Amino acid sequence: MKKIVGFALLFLINLSVIAQVNIYVSPVGNNNAAGSKEQPVATIKRAQELVRELKAQDGLPDKGVRIMIEAGEYTLDESLVFTPEDNGEKDRPVIFQGAEPDGVLITAGRKITNWRKVKNNHWVASVPEVRSGDWYFRQLFAGEKRLTRARIPNAGFLKTKGPLTKYADSVGKYTWNQKMREEQPGQYWESRCGFQFRKGDIQQWENWDEAEILTYHSWESSWQTIREIDTEKQDVYFNSPCRYPIGTFGKEMRYRVENIPAAMDQPGEWYLDGKKGEVHYLTAEGEDPNTMEIYAPYLNEFMSFQGDSLKKVQYLSFKNISFKYARYNLGIYDMTPQWPQEIQKGLPQFPDHPRGGYTDAQAAPRSGQAVELVNAEHIQFENCRFNHVGAYAMRIGERCFNIKLQGCEMFDLGGGGLLLGRPDRNVVKDRIPFDLAPGYNIISNCYIHDGGKVHPAAVGLCVMQSHNNLIEHCEIGYTGNSGISNGWCWTDHVETYNFNNRFIGNYIHHTSQTMGDAAGYYNNGASRGTILQENFIDQIVKGPDVHGVVDGMGMDSHSRYIYFERNVIGKTSGKVTSFARQTGPWNFTWKDNNFNWDIERPVFAHSPELDHSEFTIVADFKLPSTFLDLSGWTERQWVLSKNGKSDADGYYGMLVEGGKAIAYLNVGGGKENNHQLVVENDLQEDAQNRFAISYDSKIFRFYVNGAVVEKKIAKTRKPGNGKLVVAHLGANCLRYSVDQLLIFDEAIKDKKMSALNPESTNLTFQWEQPQLSGAKVDFEQIKKEAGIKAPYKSVLKQ
The missing domain is CATH 2.160.20.10 (Single-stranded right-handed beta-helix, Pectin lyase-like)
Known part of the structure; x- marks a missing residue:
């Protein structure tokens, strides 16, 4: 049959009056057809074969070959592979072109069908290839929507309690020390294979051995499956390593657990039972997955x-x-491609064929x-x-x-x-x-x-x-x-x-x-x-x-x-x-x-006009960044500080932390005398802000855009002799945003601070940001x- 098709195609070409050959593909085509517009083939792979036949018989035509793909869906049974046998030439390219700008879909997925209702909105579909071990998928789509694999928690993250119990006090020596990899391979790798969890976060759920855990480190993340759960010590052991031991970037690292039945508790969630070869789906009220286009990726x-x-x-x-x-795929480990042989050098009892995980560097290049x-x-x-x-x-x-x-x-x-x-x-x-x-x-x-x-x-x-x-x-x-x-x-x-x-x-x-x-x-x-x-x-x-x-x-x-x-x-x-x-x-x-x-950040050596026993200091600045709605944001953006560290007598400072404005004043020295005031939810994003602190030997006050908080200290303050630093972290976001500083030698009590200006007789210091x-x-x-x-x-x- 191939010889007949090849002859038919050659016949079409010889009769053609144009220098470019078109081969046509259609969802309703026939792979035994000639590939003409009237007799299109059904698959792109068959069109690829026709191009090869054409080149073998008569070479490329003067302007190359165009494979015109009619609108529709084309499901791949195997990946398309292009080799030099498929080559075009500089002036005679081979072009695969959809006939419409947005009409041709090539899919590497399989439609999941024959759903049956178990109870309420819980549906199940059998997938024999999963049960036989020939297919496993970790994604599911309903048309254009990525469905959520059943997970704990439904939103956000769980937090680890720390490294595995046995490594709680020593995990650091295995983190960067490559010498330990040779000397203590069991401990080196096992310290990466688990963590201590908070009570109740991980349990011996039904099908826990099919669960998969995504762990967020700092610049990289990893997937693991569970080897063992110690509910007494609250340790979970993995079948494969993280790139770094949990605890390297803090005890409380983020993670989530996916693909367990107990987690399927919200509409739109699903999980795959690999042993039974069944995919479970929890629909929204009134949805029937048999009327939906639900796909799982196959290739x-x-x-x-x-x-x-x-x-x-x-x-x-x-x-x-x-x-x-x-x-x-899982089963990919950038640090130890021969897993689990590396850990078996020190722990020979480690399983020979553990379920796969994924470990990689930043950017997940593998x-x-x-x-x-x-x-x-x-x-x-x-x-x-x-x-x-x-x-x-x-x-x-x-x-x-x-x-x-x-x-x-x-x-x-x-x-x-x-x-x-x-x-x-x-x-x-x-x-x-x-x-x-x-x-x-x-x-x-x-x-x-x-x-x-x-x-x-x-x-x-x-x-x-x-x-x-x-x-x-x-x-x-x-x-x-x-x-x-x-x-x-x-x-x-x-x-x-x-x-x-x-x-x-x-x-x-x-x-x-x-x-x-x-x-x-x-x-x-x-x-x-x-x-x-x-x-x-x-x-x-x-x-x-x-x-x-x-x-x-x-x-x-x-x-x-x-x-x-x-x-x-x-x-x-x-x-x-x-x-x-x-x-x-x-x-x-x-x-x-x-x-x-x-422009260097402003740093002023101490002089008497910068520090008084009773004082007011005002800072006008803009918040150029999105600070205000950052849940969990902890990095501090300093407005200014003076006199060194916060436990030094005479220290004062102002900063922004998330949606909070914070001021410090130390009267007497030591951590116990470092007083803090906080104003929440009163910052103006992308607009002028005015912060001010004052002290009158009794009351420490902090003004933020008209809001004011205060604290009674009632001690005589000793002026410091340290530097005044503006936006003092190396490349602080506020570094070029503090427009003006004013220092007065009295504690001014104007709530809005609107009257404070450079014409005041009590002004002892003024600084303005140089023009950028x-x-x-x-x-x-x-x-x-x-x-x-x-x-x-x-x-x-x-």
Whole structure:
């Protein structure tokens, strides 16, 4: 039959009067048909085979081949694999094109059908492939909605009580000490395989051995399954390790438990009984899952491009195609790929075949991808969508050059949108050839959003050990970790393949929502020739109970050699830009940005006019960041302080902490004499605030925008002789926002402080913020100008 079809196709081509051949695909087609418009084939794979036959018989026509895909849904039985056998040529490309801009869906999922009602709104469907062990899924979708796998708690997080009981006093020696890995492998790994829980949070539930625990650390997260529950000591032991022992980043680390029957208590939740091969679903009142389009992902990848070092996959294009429902795997461990052999060196009784978990570094680079390119060049995706996937939407990997994404959307992502490169930390030490590093790729007008649904440590767009790439006019938002991460090298003393990348005109917002040590733009290591130009980074707000900093931009270890020009930082609950070890603003070039690293923070040596036994000090400033609705926010933004540490006699200070304004005054020295006043919910965001403290040898008063609180101390205060520091944490958000300081040598009792001004006869000190260089910015206008541009913006759902 194939010979007949091939002959029919050749006949069509020979009769054609055009130089380009069209092959047609339709949901109602027939794979034994010729592939003409009147006789379309049924699958993309069959169209791919026809192209191969055409090339074998007659070569590519003058203008290449276009596979026209009619609107409809196409379910993959196996991932599409493209090899050099499928190649187009520079002027004769092979194009897979949806006939309509938004009508073609390629799915790697399976529809779950034949639901039966158990009781009330509890429904069950049997899945024989799960029972037989041939399939397992951890995601479920109802059309465009990601359903919630039954979890405890329903919202927010549980908190660990600390490390496993046996390691409560010694866990630190196993955290960073690699020597222990060889000397005490049992303890080294077991300290990573569990934690102590609060009473009642973990129980020996029905099917507890099928439960999965997501643990949030600081900049990375991990999945574990349960090996043992000790209810007496309140210890839970895992089948696989976390990257760091619980307790490394504080005793109270966040986690949640998924996939147990007891947790299915809200409409829209589901769980999978892998032993019985049954999926359970709790519907809303009146819903019938038999009338709903409910899908579970079946394949990990929609497609892959697999060339080799000598012959690459090239000159293929994909236009107007949507891809949905891809799976993800567990059983991945970046620190110990041979698990459990490592722990068995010290604990030989550890199970030989434990249930899988997931351990990875920041950015979750090993979590997988729905589309993978390796040894490919001149591949283009235009106006394509990738959503409802379990890991990254796409990885552009080894020896990939001139890959172009234009006007594509990636959303509802288990991981991130795009990973460009591979996680090689030290390419010299590991002898990684330079030609493996991808380069000269273009990501333009793409919209990446709503990521980290499974792997919250994944980033929106990650560039690692990759060079000469252009990322322009993309919008990236609502991610668990950073919006863009660039680098993947923690030292300046080794060669890196991460250089000459350009990030231009991107709009990055609402990122870093669940992880710490994150930012809108995050850089790691030396990045020679890298340019950030005209990007707008806004609404970078630290999530509840996150351990680690969250900033507008984060320059991590040894970051340097980056050129910043005309970038705008909007609201951030952390610093405008933070600098980690072995780096600082002097390692970069700054030009016409809306922040200025050349101005030193105000520090005033003591003089008599700065400190009086009875005094009033006033600070006028703006809160430029989103402080006010931050549940669990604990990092302090200082307005000012004087006289050293808070337990020093004469110390005073004012700060912002979340929605609170806090003032301190120490009269007499020691912690017991450090008095605190708090005003809640009276801060003005993006507006002028006036804080003032006063003391009259009896009453300590704190004024905040008209509100006042006071405390009786009734002791004579001894003026201090220490420095007066404004916004004294290294790159405090208020550093350039304190507009004016006024100090008076009396305790003024005006509640509103409205009468205090530089004309007062009791004024002994006045300071005004120097005018910053650079024009003031219109944030709304910047927002309109940054991000996705025509012509692709019109086809994206925003």
